[in-house]
Amino acid sequence: MSGYEARFRVWRGDEQGGGLRDFTVEVNEGEVVLDIVHRLQATQAPDLAVRWNCKAGKCGSCSAEINGRPRLMCMTRMSVFDRAETVTITPLRAFPVIRDLVTDVSFNYEKARGIPAFVPPAELAPGEYRMFQEDVDRSQEFRKCIECFLCQDTCHVVRDHEENKRAFAGPRFLMRVAELDMHPLDAAERSGLDRKRTAQEEHGLGYCNITKCCTEVCPEGIRITDNALIPLKERAVDRKYDPLVWLGSKIRRRPS
Amino acid sequence: MPVVDRQEWDVVVVGAGGAGLRAAIEARERGARTAVICKSLFGKAHTVMAEGGIAAAMANANEHDTWQTHFRDTLRGGKFLNQWRMAELHAQEAPQRVWELETWGALFDRTKDGRISQRNFGGHEYPRLAHVGDRTGLELIRTLQQRIVALQQEDHARTGDHECELKIFQECTVTRVLKDGSRVSGVFAYDRETGRFFVLRAPAVVLATGGIGKSFKVTSNSWEYTGDGHALALLAGAPLLNMEFVQFHPTGMVWPPSVKGILVTESVRGDGGVLRNSEGRRFMFDYVPDVFKEKYAESEQEADGWYDDPEHHRRPPELLPRDEVARAINAEVKAGRGSPHGGVFLDVSTRMPAEVIRRRLPSMYHQFKELADVDITAEPMEVGPTCHYVMGGIAVDSETAAARGVPGLYAAGEVAGGMHGSNRLGGNSLSDLLVFGRRAGWHAAEYARSLARERPRVDDEQIGAASAEALRPFALGAEGGVAGATGTAGAAEAAGAVEAAGGGAENPYTLHQELQQTMNDLVGIIRRAGEMEQALSRLAKLRERAGRVGVEGHRQFNPGWHLALDLRNMLLVSECVARAARERTESRGGHTREDFPAMEREWRNVNLLCALADPAVGRIRLTRETTPPIRPDLLDLFDKEELAKYLTDEELEGGLSR
Numbered sequence: 001m002s003g004y005e006a007r008f009r010v011w012r013g014d015e016q017g018g019g020l021r022d023f024t025v026e027v028n029e030g031e032v033v034l035d036i037v038h039r040l041q042a043t044q045a046p047d048l049a050v051r052w053n054c055k056a057g058k059c060g061s062c063s064a065e066i067n068g069r070p071r072l073m074c075m076t077r078m079s080v081f082d083r084a085e086t087v088t089i090t091p092l093r094a095f096p097v098i099r100d101l102v103t104d105v106s107f108n109y110e111k112a113r114g115i116p117a118f119v120p121p122a123e124l125a126p127g128e129y130r131m132f133q134e135d136v137d138r139s140q141e142f143r144k145c146i147e148c149f150l151c152q153d154t155c156h157v158v159r160d161h162e163e164n165k166r167a168f169a170g171p172r173f174l175m176r177v178a179e180l181d182m183h184p185l186d187a188a189e190r191s192g193l194d195r196k197r198t199a200q201e202e203h204g205l206g207y208c209n210i211t212k213c214c215t216e217v218c219p220e221g222i223r224i225t226d227n228a229l230i231p232l233k234e235r236a237v238d239r240k241y242d243p244l245v246w247l248g249s250k251i252r253r254r255p256s
Numbered sequence: 257m258p259v260v261d262r263q264e265w266d267v268v269v270v271g272a273g274g275a276g277l278r279a280a281i282e283a284r285e286r287g288a289r290t291a292v293i294c295k296s297l298f299g300k301a302h303t304v305m306a307e308g309g310i311a312a313a314m315a316n317a318n319e320h321d322t323w324q325t326h327f328r329d330t331l332r333g334g335k336f337l338n339q340w341r342m343a344e345l346h347a348q349e350a351p352q353r354v355w356e357l358e359t360w361g362a363l364f365d366r367t368k369d370g371r372i373s374q375r376n377f378g379g380h381e382y383p384r385l386a387h388v389g390d391r392t393g394l395e396l397i398r399t400l401q402q403r404i405v406a407l408q409q410e411d412h413a414r415t416g417d418h419e420c421e422l423k424i425f426q427e428c429t430v431t432r433v434l435k436d437g438s439r440v441s442g443v444f445a446y447d448r449e450t451g452r453f454f455v456l457r458a459p460a461v462v463l464a465t466g467g468i469g470k471s472f473k474v475t476s477n478s479w480e481y482t483g484d485g486h487a488l489a490l491l492a493g494a495p496l497l498n499m500e501f502v503q504f505h506p507t508g509m510v511w512p513p514s515v516k517g518i519l520v521t522e523s524v525r526g527d528g529g530v531l532r533n534s535e536g537r538r539f540m541f542d543y544v545p546d547v548f549k550e551k552y553a554e555s556e557q558e559a560d561g562w563y564d565d566p567e568h569h570r571r572p573p574e575l576l577p578r579d580e581v582a583r584a585i586n587a588e589v590k591a592g593r594g595s596p597h598g599g600v601f602l603d604v605s606t607r608m609p610a611e612v613i614r615r616r617l618p619s620m621y622h623q624f625k626e627l628a629d630v631d632i633t634a635e636p637m638e639v640g641p642t643c644h645y646v647m648g649g650i651a652v653d654s655e656t657a658a659a660r661g662v663p664g665l666y667a668a669g670e671v672a673g674g675m676h677g678s679n680r681l682g683g684n685s686l687s688d689l690l691v692f693g694r695r696a697g698w699h700a701a702e703y704a705r706s707l708a709r710e711r712p713r714v715d716d717e718q719i720g721a722a723s724a725e726a727l728r729p730f731a732l733g734a735e736g737g738v739a740g741a742t743g744t745a746g747a748a749e750a751a752g753a754v755e756a757a758g759g760g761a762e763n764p765y766t767l768h769q770e771l772q773q774t775m776n777d778l779v780g781i782i783r784r785a786g787e788m789e790q791a792l793s794r795l796a797k798l799r800e801r802a803g804r805v806g807v808e809g810h811r812q813f814n815p816g817w818h819l820a821l822d823l824r825n826m827l828l829v830s831e832c833v834a835r836a837a838r839e840r841t842e843s844r845g846g847h848t849r850e851d852f853p854a855m856e857r858e859w860r861n862v863n864l865l866c867a868l869a870d871p872a873v874g875r876i877r878l879t880r881e882t883t884p885p886i887r888p889d890l891l892d893l894f895d896k897e898e899l900a901k902y903l904t905d906e907e908l909e910g911g912l913s914r
């Protein structure tokens with residue numbers, strides 16, 4: 001495949017407003033959308049603001065909406081588009097724009113702070129932790145998260161509902177609760193912290209109606225809804241309404 | 257005098273990668289109010305890209321492993337040029353640093369008996385790398401990030417404020433370390449989002465800014481790697497150590513062009529992947545150097561037996577230290593036995609079942625599938641050397657991580673020199689970040705406390721000069737100058753400079769590309785005196801042009817401006833690399849001279865130090881220094897015959913205790 005000239009529309013502006021700007025730009029074999037944005041910077045729009053870091057799908061910085069779909073720019077190959085197609089790049093819609101393709105994602109950092117950290121088991125010294133692979137598999141899946149916040153951007157609970165942001169942590173951070181809850185050595189429960197209940201009562205798990213949109217956009221292929229949110233819901237619901245299950249789960253859990 | 261916001265902290269950590277975050281945790285836990293500044297968002301530093309693992313002699317996978325063997329491997333890998341006390345502390349403390357991560361919530365892959373699993377890697381005698389699939393760096397950074405959040409939660413519970421004791425200034429760039437006489441007094445930085453300047457006043461500053469790879473064209477490094485910390489230290493008066501040693505990782509992607517340089521983790525080879533040339537030959541058998549002959553297999557059969565029975569087989573030569581493998585690949589390609597796109601073949605598809613590959617190397621599978629349309633379970637990858645890591649760095653004290661000659665300045669992680677000698681072993685960086693990040697945070701906190709009563713002052717003149725320096729590019733830009741920099745002395749001066757030079761502002765992107773090409777072609781993996789001369793004269797011209805660099809637009813999130821400011825650092829650091837490389841007339845580790853191909857014992861204990869000769873001119877002064885002899889009990893860990901390959905006869909006589 002040889003190079004060709006592609007048509008791009010890129011949103012430019014800031015919190016005061018802005019609009020789509022048209023560009024015609026060279027595309028070469030094997031390139032990804034981020035390469036094209038870089039070429040625009042180097043040749044036509046040196047001050048075009050964009051966030052990126054690794055250019056290898058590992059850091060989750062380069063999130064944007066490409067033709068309306070939340071994606072990583074560095075992992076979106078130009079070959080997925082028709083040559084005649086105009087490729088439109090806009091900033092993440094759920095977060096306030098700072099400039100051009102860069103948005104203010106501080107919402108996510110605030111939510112992260114709201115989730116109590118791992119509670120180490122008091123009786124185990126560093127080096128004494130024993131966990132089996134099959135017991136850490138689940139939480140490890142969630143720890144693949146690169147915090148690109150595409151799921152946070154796509155979830156309809158907050159996408160067009162600013163007012164829900166206060167009460168709803170979003171899929172990434174509900175998944176964080178699930179991750180800690182499934183950690184084989186997390187001692188939260190013994191310290192009096194019921195993670196499942198906080199998911200429901202403090203982080204807005206109830207807003208999620210399991211549409212799975214978050215799972216669909218996750219570049220890490222994490223099955224957020226099926227593996228994190230639904231199990232968390234099931235257990236949270238059990239606890240809320242079924243005192244027997246609640247009691248049972250307390251007894252079942254070994255103190256190790 | 258521009259109005260610049262100022263804040264008081266005890267310790268400022270520049271960098272939020274593994275080293276910076278570990279330093280910040282330590283400083284905060286020891287009672288210092290600590291600020292962290294980083295160029296990207298919190299949790300996205302370069303460390304996130306590390307794949308293979310963290311080296312630590314925990315002896316989970318092989319009970320014979322000890323800190324002594326780890327130390328020995330590290331010195332062999334570094335060709336005995338390592339600052340040996342650092343290598344010793346590193347090997348001794350790494351296991352505790354890894355275990356501690358578990359208490360903060362890290363979830364490593366497990367052994368059958370529930371301990372942390374450890375994998376093989378080049379140059380390590382035993383399986384030693386704690387890992388999480390091939391995303392170990394992500395686990396490391398997330399764990400440290402979450403530990404920081406946990407500390408902030410504690411502070412919040414106590415005071416109602418998350419950030420009173422430990423604060424992250426994300427997407428901010430430090431452009432100067434400020435000083436009060438010889439001592440550090442703080443940092444000058446700009447906020448990328450708004451373009452606003454600010455000063456953090458603090459008696460202690462820890463530089464943890466990572467590496468320099470963005471000065472090279474083909475690199476596995478991200479945009480952050482512009483050598484900022486190296487340059488900040490130089491400009492503050494601290495010397496850099498052994499900058500000639502740059503690691504070219506043997507396996508970077510070579511195709512398509514837009515991904516050229518992206519890393520293919522060494523775990524591919526550690527887990528059984530083999531290198532072949534266009535004739536299908538496993539060529540690494542032809543490249544085992546004498547110093548390693550006894551340790552590596554001579555036949556494919558022997559090599560293949562090693563994976564399951566390492567006691568009775570020698571290791572495959574694919575697992576030689578990186579410098580050896582990179583040179584071998586380079587030689588094969590040069591001899592015309594390369595792959596279609598100028599690399600060699602790295603194959604796992606014929607070595608393991610597809611589902612094992614997908615489980616053990618998920619990100620590699622993903623990376624090749626998504627970026628190159630290659631299914632690594634069905635066909636070989638094409639790979640070639642890529643600029644990966646800088647062993648050289650700020651000269652530091654082994655115990656305290658203090659930079660030389662500048663009280664209050666500390667350095668840890670990739671930006672610090674010495675630990676890895678002339679070549680770093682895989683996995684030894686992540687452990688280095690933790691061991692020396694902690695030490696830097698600890699000693700910075702103590703030093704800050706000792707100055708609690710007489711904190712160094714920040715000097716308005718330095719702030720003014722730093723602002724002017726940062727605003728210069730706007731004065732030269734086509735239109736933005738007016739918006740960005742009206743009325744400052746720097747702007748007027750810079751405008752004058754352009755006129756004097758006959759106008760015509762330089763484009764930062766163009767300069768950056770020319771710099772990368774220069775370093776890649778002339779100070780790359782194989783070096784020659786003439787080419788390095790050429791590089792130095794090109795660098796001088798680039799430096800002059802960089803004085804005329806101009807940018808458009810305004811200060812808010814302006815990547816052209818950011819790059820313009822980074823150029824100063826890349827040029828300074830590149831000059832150090834080129835000068836030191838020209839000076840060292842031997843080949844060792846990450847420094848290969850075509851005109852001086854042998855490793856010389858006389859050079860082993862010679863360190864090259866680069867310092868600013870005259871701050872006004874920005875030229876580098878190079879000096880040689882003889883390193884202290886290796887402690888006898890550490891030398892005793894090696895056979896005499898092996899030592900004789902590295903140490904001079906006098907050193908041997910004086911050194912051994914038996």
Ligand SMILES: Cc1cc2nc3c(=O)[nH]c(=O)nc-3n(C[C@H](O)[C@H](O)[C@H](O)COP(=O)(O)OP(=O)(O)OC[C@H]3O[C@@H](n4cnc5c(N)ncnc54)[C@H](O)[C@@H]3O)c2cc1C
Nearest residue numbers: 271272273275295302303308309430466669670683685686
């Ligand atoms: C692809 C890849 C894979 C790797 N895999 C491994 C591995 O498996 N095992 C291993 O041991 N090593 C590995 N390495 C090496 C290792 O990842 C790095 O050496 C290490 O992460 C560096 O960490 P650091 O803390 O020194 O710096 P970084 O993680 O790079 O952090 C630097 C920080 O400094 C900040 N910064 C820089 N300049 C400024 C400035 N002017 N102002 C403010 N902030 C600034 C940056 O924003 C960033 O936060 C790998 C490297 C790469 C590229």
Ligand code: SF4
Nearest residue numbers: 155208210211212214
């Ligand atoms: S599954 Fe739940 S969290 Fe995910 S997008 Fe749908 S509503 Fe949001």
Ligand code: SF4
Nearest residue numbers: 145146148149151218
């Ligand atoms: S869960 Fe997936 S989509 Fe959401 S932030 Fe993490 S990586 Fe991104």
Ligand code: FES
Nearest residue numbers: 053055060062074
């Ligand atoms: S730049 Fe890191 S994920 Fe795209």
